[in-house]
Amino acid sequence: xxxxxxxxxxxxxxxxxxxxxxxxxxxxxxxxxxxxxxxxxxxxxxxxxxxxxxxxxxxxxxxxxxxxxxxxxxxxxxxxxxxxxxxxxxxxxxxxxxxxxxxxxxxxxxxxxxxxxxxxxxxxxxxxxxxxxxxxxxxxxxxxxxxxxxxxxxxxxxxxxxxxxxxxxxxxxxxxxxxxxxxxxxxxxxxxxxxxxxxxxxxxxxxxxxxxxxxxxxxxxxxxxxxxxxxxxxxxxxxxxxxxxxxxxxxxxxxxxxxxxxxxxxxxxxxxxxxxxxxxxxxxxxxxxxxxxxxxxxxxxxxxxxxxxxxxxxxxxxxxxxxxxxxxxxxxxxxxxxxxxxxxxxxxxxxxxxxxxxxxxxxxxxxxxxxxxxxxxxxxxxxxxxxxxxxxxxxxxxxxxxxxxxxxxxxxxxxxxxxxxxxxxxxxxxxxxxxxxxxxxxxxxxxxxxxxxxxxxxxxxxxxxxxxxxxxxxxxxxxxxxxxxxxxxxxxxxxxx
Amino acid sequence: xxxxxxxxxxxxxxxxxxxxxxxxxxxxxxxxxxxxxxxxxxxxxxxxxxxxxxxxxxxxxxxxxxxxxxxxxxxxxxxxxxxxxxxxxxxxxxxxxxxxxxxxxxxxxxxxxxxxxxxxxxxxxxxxxxxxxxxxxxxxxxxxxxxxxxxxxxxxxxxxxxxxxxxxxxxxxxxxxxxxxxxxxxxxxxxxxxxxxxxxxxxxxxxxxxxxxxxxxxxxxxxxxxxxxxxxxxxxxxxxxxxxxxxxxxxxxxxxxxxxxxxxxxxxxxxxxxxxxxxxxxxxxxxxxxxxxxxxxxxxxxxxxxxxxxxxxxxxxxxxxxxxxxxxxxxxxxxxxxxxxxxxxxxxxxxxxxxxxxxxxxxxxxxxxxxxxxxxxxxxxxxxxxxxxxxxxxxxxxxxxxxxxxxxxxxxxxxxxxxxxxxxxxxxxxxxxxxxxxxxxxxxxxxxxxxxxxxxxxxxxxxxxxxxxxxxxxxxxxxxxxxxxxxxxxxxxxxxx
Numbered sequence: 003x004x005x006x007x008x009x010x011x012x013x014x015x016x017x018x019x020x021x022x023x024x025x026x027x028x029x030x031x032x033x034x035x036x037x038x039x040x041x042x043x044x045x046x047x048x049x050x051x052x053x054x055x056x057x058x059x060x061x062x063x064x065x066x067x068x069x070x071x072x073x074x075x076x077x078x079x080x081x082x083x084x085x086x087x088x089x090x091x092x093x094x095x096x097x098x099x100x101x102x103x104x105x106x107x108x109x110x111x112x113x114x115x116x117x118x119x120x121x122x123x124x125x126x127x128x129x130x131x132x133x134x135x136x137x138x139x140x141x142x143x144x145x146x147x148x149x150x151x152x153x154x155x156x157x158x159x160x161x162x163x164x165x166x167x168x169x170x171x172x173x174x175x176x177x178x179x180x181x182x183x184x185x186x187x188x189x190x191x192x193x194x195x196x197x198x199x200x201x202x203x204x205x206x207x208x209x210x211x212x213x214x215x216x217x218x219x220x221x222x223x224x225x226x227x228x229x230x231x232x233x234x235x236x237x238x239x240x241x242x243x244x245x246x247x248x249x250x251x252x253x254x255x256x257x258x259x260x261x262x263x264x265x266x267x268x269x270x271x272x273x274x275x276x277x278x279x280x281x282x283x284x285x286x287x288x289x290x291x292x293x294x295x296x297x298x299x300x301x302x303x304x305x306x307x308x309x310x311x312x313x314x315x316x317x318x319x320x321x322x323x324x325x326x327x328x329x330x331x332x333x334x335x336x337x338x339x340x341x342x343x344x345x346x347x348x349x350x351x352x353x354x355x356x357x358x359x360x361x362x363x364x365x366x367x368x369x370x371x372x373x374x375x376x377x378x379x380x381x382x383x384x385x386x387x388x389x390x391x392x393x394x395x396x397x398x399x400x401x402x403x404x405x406x407x408x409x410x411x412x413x414x415x416x417x418x419x420x421x422x423x424x425x426x427x428x429x430x431x432x433x434x435x436x437x438x439x440x441x442x443x444x445x446x447x448x449x450x451x452x453x454x455x456x457x458x459x460x461x462x463x464x465x466x467x468x469x470x471x472x473x474x475x476x477x478x479x480x481x482x483x484x485x486x487x488x489x490x491x492x493x494x495x496x497x498x499x
Numbered sequence: 500x501x502x503x504x505x506x507x508x509x510x511x512x513x514x515x516x517x518x519x520x521x522x523x524x525x526x527x528x529x530x531x532x533x534x535x536x537x538x539x540x541x542x543x544x545x546x547x548x549x550x551x552x553x554x555x556x557x558x559x560x561x562x563x564x565x566x567x568x569x570x571x572x573x574x575x576x577x578x579x580x581x582x583x584x585x586x587x588x589x590x591x592x593x594x595x596x597x598x599x600x601x602x603x604x605x606x607x608x609x610x611x612x613x614x615x616x617x618x619x620x621x622x623x624x625x626x627x628x629x630x631x632x633x634x635x636x637x638x639x640x641x642x643x644x645x646x647x648x649x650x651x652x653x654x655x656x657x658x659x660x661x662x663x664x665x666x667x668x669x670x671x672x673x674x675x676x677x678x679x680x681x682x683x684x685x686x687x688x689x690x691x692x693x694x695x696x697x698x699x700x701x702x703x704x705x706x707x708x709x710x711x712x713x714x715x716x717x718x719x720x721x722x723x724x725x726x727x728x729x730x731x732x733x734x735x736x737x738x739x740x741x742x743x744x745x746x747x748x749x750x751x752x753x754x755x756x757x758x759x760x761x762x763x764x765x766x767x768x769x770x771x772x773x774x775x776x777x778x779x780x781x782x783x784x785x786x787x788x789x790x791x792x793x794x795x796x797x798x799x800x801x802x803x804x805x806x807x808x809x810x811x812x813x814x815x816x817x818x819x820x821x822x823x824x825x826x827x828x829x830x831x832x833x834x835x836x837x838x839x840x841x842x843x844x845x846x847x848x849x850x851x852x853x854x855x856x857x858x859x860x861x862x863x864x865x866x867x868x869x870x871x872x873x874x875x876x877x878x879x880x881x882x883x884x885x886x887x888x889x890x891x892x893x894x895x896x897x898x899x900x901x902x903x904x905x906x907x908x909x910x911x912x913x914x915x916x917x918x919x920x921x922x923x924x925x926x927x928x929x930x931x932x933x934x935x936x937x938x939x940x941x942x943x944x945x946x947x948x949x950x951x952x953x954x955x956x957x958x959x960x961x962x963x964x965x966x967x968x969x970x971x972x973x974x975x976x977x978x979x980x981x982x983x984x985x986x987x988x989x990x991x992x993x994x995x996x
Contacts, residue, residue, distance in 0.1 A: 019546035022539070023520040026527050034530065036724045039740030042519070042778070046736075049516035206703060224535045239543075243536035281539070 003073070007081070009066055013057070014084065018281050020054050022239045029245060032231045044111065055103065058088075059095055067092070080284065083465055087283045094160070097146040106139050110411045117409035126380055126398040133408060134376045137369050140413045144370075154370040157414030162291045162421060164469045167367065170417050173424065173482045174360045180486040182390050184493060185343055185354055189392060191497045194336035201325045203255035211255070212248060212262045214317050219266045219300065220452060226269050233348075234261035236268035236297075240280050244269040255322075256338060260301050267300030268293055270452065274460025289468040290415065294422025295429065296455065302352045302423070303430050303488075304451065309443035311335045339496055343391040345400040353493050354391060356485075359420040361386040362405075366413050424485035425472060429459070431484045432476040500570070504578070506563055510554070511581065515778050517551050519736045526742060529728045541608065552600065555585075556592050564589070577781065580962055584780045591657070594643040603636050607908045614906035623877055623895040630905060631873045634866050637910045641867075651867040654911030659788045659918060661966045664864065667914050670921065670979045671857045677983040679887050681990060682840055682851055686889060688994045691833035698822045700752035708752070709745060709759045711814050716763045716797065717949060723766050730845075731758035733765035733794075737777050741766040752819075753835060757798050764797030765790055767949065771957025786965040787912065791919025792926065793952065799849045799920070800927050800985075801948065806940035808832045836993055840888040842897040850990050851888060853982075856917040858883040859902075863910050921982035922969060926956070928981045929973040 368374035641653035743762035865871035
């Protein structure tokens, strides 16, 4: 047994190393690499990706993993969990023929290029055949992964373990019932003062703001760097090596501000995972939804709270005295919480954000079940935007072609964004039972919030499934009602409804 | 044969991919990675380094390479050269036992940490045992690589193919005879005006200067990015993916300026290599010396020439009008060519630079032959600095502990720096036979220089050995007299001797 465990350690160390190098390669590609480097990078990465595929699916690895999995009750908890997670990650790989896997990857590479051209040209017909093929492939993938499940349920589980339509259907139903009416009411209200946000804020000074915000969040810079990229993201390879990125716009300083807070939330999660899980597949957040719960907790629940303005307002005034002349805490709070139902998901405010996800959920579900085909999809997309957000979609570019996700093969991914927000609201309610978080924020005791999240969420990494972590942290099952209440209370108060 | 060539292609593609990922990892570590990331990075990299070692030295790779090498006369020129180069890179690896290789790598890792501490503490005794072990290891390495050669000759060849003490001895002898007296004469002359260089030049504006300089050099930014690091360097993975780095000092703007030109010269070389060699081991400069010839050609021969001031002066005046008030082209030229014999190699001026190398060459040679031991080395170091540069070495930190090279196991590397400068001066002489390079620079026809270097040096990559490339480009053997003449003419003119 000792020797077999050593073999397993060698296997997981090798996988860690290869994924580590691939991760740095992707990060580099999104940040500093020159544009023309893409082809060779993709070629080199596919050599290593193929090695990983072969290593994981080789008969000897399979035999080893199965051997240990059968004897898992005699192994320590961490190894047991590692085996469970590796078995899960193999569910798809071991059933999917290598040639289909390679073909699918190459389809996705092409699809993303075509999507980008189609979006630019506002030409849905150009992208449509790729979308159709990707949907067909996803049905196949669902069948390889979990043939006993409804295809969309299988896909949902691949992105968020334990979740299915049985969980998401009531969540999104209630969202529609409880949020859409509030949004409609607010749309009839006059807008607060917000024009000062679009004054020029020099990028050099915005960089100083990023540093101050990272300090405020307590992000240890020896373990977390910041750089720029087209779209902000976070990546990390272990708790001592996190990187967040942002994108500066001179006339939209709040964009980078909230990117830094959002990505900082992701980084806090990874940096808080227990040392003992590092370099295993347990290091890393428990799921996409759990990750999003942390980033959105910092971005919205803390970062856009009234209480947080007492910390944020003096910092912004200090760095941008000209632009902030006459802007009070209250004005800043309302401007940073401006509700404006829009066409574009990534520009959405906190209230309407999840409705963008609701629309994608409904459409994905129907595309996978066959109730909706790719020809009809744009029309249905536009109808839902009118129904839920009250906006008319003028073109494909700001409609169904706006997101890269489907072109990248991610069907079933979107719902985790909304789920993360709901997880966060439930955590907030629970946290407020132990201490008054608004009071702690205004008294600059923000570290009490870090501590709660660290102890109840971060430290576990992927040791438990997301549903289990929620019920351990909140002492009850996942309950999205907290989210709807949180949104309604906050925005009805701001808009005096 | 066709199948065997396919196997070879798979082997070289795999090696390329792994080295590509490792290279990006190193680049990332030197630039954006957070400090605490070092341990895990080094661990992941050693997994991949071990894979490369095993792959290259495996019996099946050996058999394949030997099989093809024996039949090389029936193969195309490129494959022949690839085989020659891979055979050379195996000369050491196939003879060195895996455990010694691993032990040596671990010694070097430790030695570099100790060196850094020893330098900080000005404590040679601390570093001495590591230096001693590294010297012993290098003697072993020399014997594995080329048992028939003098050990230092073997080491010299590992860094610059075709070079040995028989080449370097007369080169450095003449350098001593022809350059040391000039330096002594200049040391007695009054210094020109140079104080304006140490005024504050804002880093943001220095970044604009970097961009302008890269544009002036014609560096295609879609294939070459720039970022910051502790010490400037260039790395690249193919001609479409080069990265240069610089380091900005507010009170020493010329430091970054000449780093950008120097590293830009390295990048020009790599970007100019023929497409048909890309992704083989022929892509990449022909040797360290050849690479240095290109970086120093751009940095010194062009970048510090009187003619270049007519392009540089207006750019600097445009970006820094305050600091340049009253500074003429002539004043700028003399300030940027200030001769001040110093203790530190990396801060040396163009005239005295190679004397720093001469000193290291003499000491390395004696350390490897056993004529000098590590106890006596610092005293001898100080003596040579007094004899050649006329300076007193006050401490180890600015004496024998100043460079990381020996701690990194690089013995035999330094001479390539001086060699590169000499190669460059010979190219200059040859180029001036075809066109007047000063005239072309002042007329902003700098692309004629790029073209000459591209056609005669860059395009070949490593298709030929450095000595062959020099003789093809210059229609004569390597002749360092051009270098001594170039230096004496330039600096005697500036200092009116």
